[in-house]
Amino acid sequence: MQRIQLLSPRLANQIAAGEGGGRPASVIKELLENSLDAGATKLEVDVEQGGIKLIRIRDNGHGIDKDDLSLSLSRHATSKIVELADLEAVGSLGFRGEALASISSVSRLTLTSRRVDAQAAWSVRSEGREMATEISPASHPQGTSVEMRDLFFNTPARRKFMRTENTEFKHLDEVLRRISLSRFDVDFSLSHNGRVIRQLKKAQSLREQERRVAAICGPAFIDQSIKVEMQAESSGLSLRGWISLPTFSRSQADLQYFFVNGRVIKDRLVTHALRQAYSDVLFNGRHPAYVLYLELDPALVDVNVHPTKHEVRFRENRLVHDFLFRAIHRVIGDVRPDFQSGKLPQDSAASAVVAEQAIPQQQGIGLNVPDSGSAELLAQPAPAYQSVNPSASYMREQSNSYGQLGRASQASADVNLAQLADNESQVPPLGFAIAQLHGIYILAQNAQGMIVVDMHAAHERIVYERLKRSYTEEKVRSQPLLVPVSVALSALEVDCAEEHHGMFAQLGFELARLGEESIAIRQVPVTLAKSDVEQLVRDVLADVVALGSSRKIQESINELLSTMACHGSVRANRQLTIAEMNQLLRDMESTERSGQCNHGRPTWTAMSLSELDKLFMRGQ
Numbered sequence: 001m002q003r004i005q006l007l008s009p010r011l012a013n014q015i016a017a018g019e020g021g022g023r024p025a026s027v028i029k030e031l032l033e034n035s036l037d038a039g040a041t042k043l044e045v046d047v048e049q050g051g052i053k054l055i056r057i058r059d060n061g062h063g064i065d066k067d068d069l070s071l072s073l074s075r076h077a078t079s080k081i082v083e084l085a086d087l088e089a090v091g092s093l094g095f096r097g098e099a100l101a102s103i104s105s106v107s108r109l110t111l112t113s114r115r116v117d118a119q120a121a122w123s124v125r126s127e128g129r130e131m132a133t134e135i136s137p138a139s140h141p142q143g144t145s146v147e148m149r150d151l152f153f154n155t156p157a158r159r160k161f162m163r164t165e166n167t168e169f170k171h172l173d174e175v176l177r178r179i180s181l182s183r184f185d186v187d188f189s190l191s192h193n194g195r196v197i198r199q200l201k202k203a204q205s206l207r208e209q210e211r212r213v214a215a216i217c218g219p220a221f222i223d224q225s226i227k228v229e230m231q232a233e234s235s236g237l238s239l240r241g242w243i244s245l246p247t248f249s250r251s252q253a254d255l256q257y258f259f260v261n262g263r264v265i266k267d268r269l270v271t272h273a274l275r276q277a278y279s280d281v282l283f284n285g286r287h288p289a290y291v292l293y294l295e296l297d298p299a300l301v302d303v304n305v306h307p308t309k310h311e312v313r314f315r316e317n318r319l320v321h322d323f324l325f326r327a328i329h330r331v332i333g334d335v336r337p338d339f340q341s342g343k344l345p346q347d348s349a350a351s352a353v354v355a356e357q358a359i360p361q362q363q364g365i366g367l368n369v370p371d372s373g374s375a376e377l378l379a380q381p382a383p384a385y386q387s388v389n390p391s392a393s394y395m396r397e398q399s400n401s402y403g404q405l406g407r408a409s410q411a412s413a414d415v416n417l418a419q420l421a422d423n424e425s426q427v428p429p430l431g432f433a434i435a436q437l438h439g440i441y442i443l444a445q446n447a448q449g450m451i452v453v454d455m456h457a458a459h460e461r462i463v464y465e466r467l468k469r470s471y472t473e474e475k476v477r478s479q480p481l482l483v484p485v486s487v488a489l490s491a492l493e494v495d496c497a498e499e500h501h502g503m504f505a506q507l508g509f510e511l512a513r514l515g516e517e518s519i520a521i522r523q524v525p526v527t528l529a530k531s532d533v534e535q536l537v538r539d540v541l542a543d544v545v546a547l548g549s550s551r552k553i554q555e556s557i558n559e560l561l562s563t564m565a566c567h568g569s570v571r572a573n574r575q576l577t578i579a580e581m582n583q584l585l586r587d588m589e590s591t592e593r594s595g596q597c598n599h600g601r602p603t604w605t606a607m608s609l610s611e612l613d614k615l616f617m618r619g620q
Helices: 009-019 024-037 066-072 084-089 099-105 165-182 206-217 219-223 268-278 317-333 390-406 410-414 417-421 455-472 491-499 501-506 533-547 550-555 557-568 578-589 609-615
Strands: 042-048 054-059 108-114 121-127 134-138 143-149 187-192 195-200 225-232 237-244 256-260 290-295 349-358 383-387 432-437 441-445 449-454 478-488 510-515 518-525 604-608
Touching: 024 042, 024 054, 024 099, 024 143, 024 165, 042 165, 066 108, 066 121, 066 134, 099 108, 165 187, 165 195, 165 206, 165 256, 195 206, 206 219, 219 225, 219 237, 225 317, 237 317, 256 268, 268 317, 432 578, 441 578, 449 455, 449 578, 449 609, 455 557, 455 578, 478 510, 478 533, 491 501, 491 510, 491 518, 491 533, 501 510, 501 550, 518 533, 533 550, 533 557, 550 557, 604 609
Parallel strands: 042 187, 225 349, 256 290
Antiparallel strands: 042 054, 054 143, 108 121, 108 143, 121 134, 187 195, 225 237, 237 290, 349 383, 432 441, 441 449, 449 604, 478 518, 510 518
16 A cells, blocks of 8 residues: 555546546536526537537636636636535536536646626636646637547546447537526527537527427427426425426436426436326336426525536425425326317416415325435425416316216217307317227217227226325215125235224225134225125235235325225226216316326327328318
8 A cells, every 4th residue: 555645636637527427428517507607698519529529618608807717727716606605505507616627637628718898818728737727818709618629638548438429429419408408598509520410599488498398308298298387485496397298208217307496407306206296197117208497495405415416405305395296296187188179288387386274185195205315204294286277177167067968868869069069168178978989988079079088997097086085085985785795815814904904994994804714894985885895805905915014005095095996997898878978078077187097098089170081081
């Protein structure tokens, strides 16, 4: 072992360059953040060979004083913090003062700048040598240009870890995509090997912002997304952006952008909250897509926990988690067929304000909230979200009148849909039932065209939401069986039924032990009274045994309710009357998350007349 000694400034900077990511993408990130902190409203990025040969960034920001140019390439030199207290509420993207020093130690760097009030521009150069620099006059408009050539030319070991030009450029382009989503008020351009790849103009209006999001995330995302505007008046938290409809999901978590006070982050707590919000509507293995912006007091978030600043630590983990979960959960719950168009809303904003009063929550149901440590937080009752979506509230008001149509006699099959179409506002979003296909699907006609509904999947969601609501309000009504049902079980299952007697009672069951390996079912939930009672209890018991501890059972109540709902929904090949089909359609229109079954599969689809005409080449 050699004796302890101080590292040379050059070696310290080269090590820091590797800690920041060690590839062109990390260089681009640091330089773009510096430009934005300098007040730039226009950023031009030019790269060659994926950024390995050249990275040039020009901005129109405030610029750097001549006397500060050399200092800007020194380690731990910054204009963004002065004392330790400043770190408790960092408002800038960069603040450590290491980026330029690190980059200049592993590349040939030239920095040229001119302040708005300066008569001339000045340039400083560094080629991976010691801290000495050269300043010379230059020609440059207001702002700053940073030119970096031959990344890691003097550290061959690091250069060996570079990927192909195409791979490095993809990483670099992703950085620009993220930053361009964080600042709609800035022009961005990106050129690679002399060819313009991206040209993004400022986006002030909502429509312009949606166009930028579509350019980054794809038109399909913005077409299948909901605009979110949420705020919690008491805590000062606000959330805005776009979340995908449950029908638009991804096989990978590759379309998820989350910003905290303008900084793009990857955080386990945020990911957990959003996954939980989508848990009832996404198919297994699928991931939601979103572009979301969380704003909060900078003092409530610590951004100084990782060299790349991709991770943050919230000082109030539970507050942030509950706000995100409840906000997105509420928005998804309000997604119903649009009353006028008969299709899911694609450009309507779902907005809400967090009320000051708390509301009752499902007793005992917890959410494991991951944070920077290993502690698990259980969600407590939190503020309510009050929807102000006019179309959703209007549908709820109208559901009773449409229900009367659905409960009409078989003669409702003779309703003249053509006459109803003359007044489209009187036609429900899912229209009126015409027939049942193969005992599985309901065929309906609305003002725009054709609706096809998977009757089992749709009814399963309706029963599930009713069970959840009843359980939350502790009003799961039970119905005594005229003749108790005796069920033979294993000793383990009988012991489990006896141990969790109170939980089963809360779910609407009354189970009594008859012997070592048998129980009697005396009461079942009213909603499920017509189901196969014995198989229902067997399946619920199997879930409870698999979960094990009481805490896990309480955390998984929704899964148990989903199992129960599956037994209570209509089965395939069951013949429904027109009145029953219409009632199911009306129930779907007034039920939260009715677009997906409990397992995330779609419950209905629509096809307009114009789409039908294309299939048969009408009008061509």
